[in-house]
Amino acid sequence: MSAAIHRIRLAGGDLEFACAEGDTLLRAAQRAGLGFPYECNVGSCGNCKFELVDGEVADAWPQAPGLSDKDRQRKRHLGCQSQPQGDCQVKLRTMERYVPLHRPQRAAAVLQAVRALTHDISEFRFQVEAPFAFEPGQYALVWLPGVEGPRAYSMSNIADAAGAGGGCDFQVRRLNAGAGSAALFALQPGSRVEIDGPYGMAWLRRDAPRDILCLAGGSGLAPMVSIARGAMAEARLADRQLHFIYGGRTAADICGQDLLQALPGYGTRLHYSAFVSNAADDSAAYPVGFVHEAALQAHGERLREMEIYFAGPPAMANAVQAMLLAAGVPPDQQHFDQFY
Ligand SMILES: Cc1cc2nc3c(=O)[nH]c(=O)nc-3n(C[C@H](O)[C@H](O)[C@H](O)COP(=O)(O)OP(=O)(O)OC[C@H]3O[C@@H](n4cnc5c(N)ncnc54)[C@H](O)[C@@H]3O)c2cc1C
Ligand code: FES
Structure with a gap:
C-alpha cells in the first residue's frame, strides 16, 4: 500500500505542494523545489518556524529546543519536525535563497568502510542505493538504529552533477554521551541506514571571484x-x-x-x-x-x-x-x- 499524500497550501497565494505521510513539511517543500527557510533540519535553530492556519500536524520531537512555549501558544510549529495528519494550510514566507540546488530525497545506504582520522573522529563511507547529487559543503540526515530522530552529518567527498556514483562520506566526532554517535560508531561495514539529503546553505560558490x-x-x-x-x-x-x-x-x-x-x-x-x-x-x-x-x-x-x-x-x-x-x-x- 502506498503512503497517503497530503496537500499543503500556502496561505495568501496559489502555491501548494504534496507531503507524503510521515514526511515533514520542510522536507516535502524542499522535495517540491520550494524555498522553505531552514538551517539545521534537526529541531534546534528555529529557522523553519511556520504558522498552522488550518489542519493538523504531529510534532516528531515535541520538546525540540527550536520552539519556545510562546511559539507553541501562537500555533507556531517547526517545519523540520511537523508531520501533516491530513491536508493543511500554512503561513510562511518562502525565500529564493532556500530553493534547493538539488531536490533532496530519502534512500537506503550501506556502510562500506570506516577509518579513524584522530582518536575521536572517524570517516564513514556509505554507498547510497540511488544517485546522490550534492554541492560541496552540504549535509544529509541519517537515521540510525535505535536513535530517536535523524542526525545531520556533512559530506566530506564531492559528487558529480548527477550524483551518479552515490558515494557519501561523513567524518564524525564521537561524543561520550551522544546517542547518535554511539550508534554510528557501533555500525559494521554492510550495515544499512536511511539517508535524506542534500540540505544546507553553506555550499561552494563556484562563481564567486574571490x-x-x-x-x-x-x-x-x-x-x-x-x-x-x-x-x-x-x-x-x-x-x-x-x-x-x-x-x-x-x-x-x-x-x-x-x-x-x-x-x-x-x-x-x-x-x-x-x-x-x-x-x-x-x-x-x-x-x-x-x-x-x-x-x-x-x-x-x-x-x-x-x-x-x-x-x-x-x-x-x-x-x-x-x-x-x-x-x-x-x-x-x-x-x-x-x-x-
Ligand atoms: C548542519 C549540521 C551538520 C553537522 N555535521 C556534522 C559533521 O560533519 N560531523 C559531526 O561529527 N557532527 C556534525 N553535526 C553534529 C551532529 O549532527 C550531532 O549533533 C552530533 O554528532 C551529536 O549527536 P549525538 O547523537 O552523538 O548526540 P545527542 O546529544 O544524542 O544528539 C544531539 C542532536 O540530536 C538531535 N536530537 C536529540 N534528540 C532528538 C530527538 N528526540 N528527536 C530528534 N532529534 C533529536 C539534536 O537536535 C541534536 O542535533 C552537524 C550538525 C548539523 C546541524
Ligand atoms: S531547521 Fe532548525 S529547527 Fe527546523
Missing part, C-alpha cells in the same frame, strides 16, 4: 574538506588561492592535512595550517591559538576580499562570526550552517 578561506574546528572538518576538494576540481576557480585553517584542542586532535595534500595545487594554491587551543599542550607541534584569531592574523584586511566558509562547534562558529563582523566582511561572503 580567494577562499575555510575555517574548521573539531567536527567541522568534513564540509570544509568537501569545499576544498570541490574548489580544487573547479575550472572556474583555477586562479584562486584556498587557505584552510584547522583548530583542535591538542595536537592529538589535529587532522585533515593528509586529505588536502592529496589534492592538485597543494602548497601552491592550497595552503593548510593548524592551531591548538589548549595552551598547556607542550608538544610544540602546532602553534597555540584559536581559529578566528589565526585567520585575522594571517589575512587581516584581505578577509573582506575573500569568500569565507566555516564549520565547527557553536563556540568556534560564534567567535568566527564576531571576528568577521568586526573585520567588515560582507555577510554574503560568509557561509556556514550552525552545528547543533
Whole structure:
C-alpha cells in the first residue's frame, strides 16, 4: 500500500505542494523545489518556524529546543519536525535563497568502510542505493538504529552533477554521551541506514571571484574538506588561492592535512595550517591559538576580499562570526550552517 499524500497550501497565494505521510513539511517543500527557510533540519535553530492556519500536524520531537512555549501558544510549529495528519494550510514566507540546488530525497545506504582520522573522529563511507547529487559543503540526515530522530552529518567527498556514483562520506566526532554517535560508531561495514539529503546553505560558490578561506574546528572538518576538494576540481576557480585553517584542542586532535595534500595545487594554491587551543599542550607541534584569531592574523584586511566558509562547534562558529563582523566582511561572503 502506498503512503497517503497530503496537500499543503500556502496561505495568501496559489502555491501548494504534496507531503507524503510521515514526511515533514520542510522536507516535502524542499522535495517540491520550494524555498522553505531552514538551517539545521534537526529541531534546534528555529529557522523553519511556520504558522498552522488550518489542519493538523504531529510534532516528531515535541520538546525540540527550536520552539519556545510562546511559539507553541501562537500555533507556531517547526517545519523540520511537523508531520501533516491530513491536508493543511500554512503561513510562511518562502525565500529564493532556500530553493534547493538539488531536490533532496530519502534512500537506503550501506556502510562500506570506516577509518579513524584522530582518536575521536572517524570517516564513514556509505554507498547510497540511488544517485546522490550534492554541492560541496552540504549535509544529509541519517537515521540510525535505535536513535530517536535523524542526525545531520556533512559530506566530506564531492559528487558529480548527477550524483551518479552515490558515494557519501561523513567524518564524525564521537561524543561520550551522544546517542547518535554511539550508534554510528557501533555500525559494521554492510550495515544499512536511511539517508535524506542534500540540505544546507553553506555550499561552494563556484562563481564567486574571490580567494577562499575555510575555517574548521573539531567536527567541522568534513564540509570544509568537501569545499576544498570541490574548489580544487573547479575550472572556474583555477586562479584562486584556498587557505584552510584547522583548530583542535591538542595536537592529538589535529587532522585533515593528509586529505588536502592529496589534492592538485597543494602548497601552491592550497595552503593548510593548524592551531591548538589548549595552551598547556607542550608538544610544540602546532602553534597555540584559536581559529578566528589565526585567520585575522594571517589575512587581516584581505578577509573582506575573500569568500569565507566555516564549520565547527557553536563556540568556534560564534567567535568566527564576531571576528568577521568586526573585520567588515560582507555577510554574503560568509557561509556556514550552525552545528547543533
Ligand atoms: C548542519 C549540521 C551538520 C553537522 N555535521 C556534522 C559533521 O560533519 N560531523 C559531526 O561529527 N557532527 C556534525 N553535526 C553534529 C551532529 O549532527 C550531532 O549533533 C552530533 O554528532 C551529536 O549527536 P549525538 O547523537 O552523538 O548526540 P545527542 O546529544 O544524542 O544528539 C544531539 C542532536 O540530536 C538531535 N536530537 C536529540 N534528540 C532528538 C530527538 N528526540 N528527536 C530528534 N532529534 C533529536 C539534536 O537536535 C541534536 O542535533 C552537524 C550538525 C548539523 C546541524
Ligand atoms: S529547527 Fe527546523 S531547521 Fe532548525
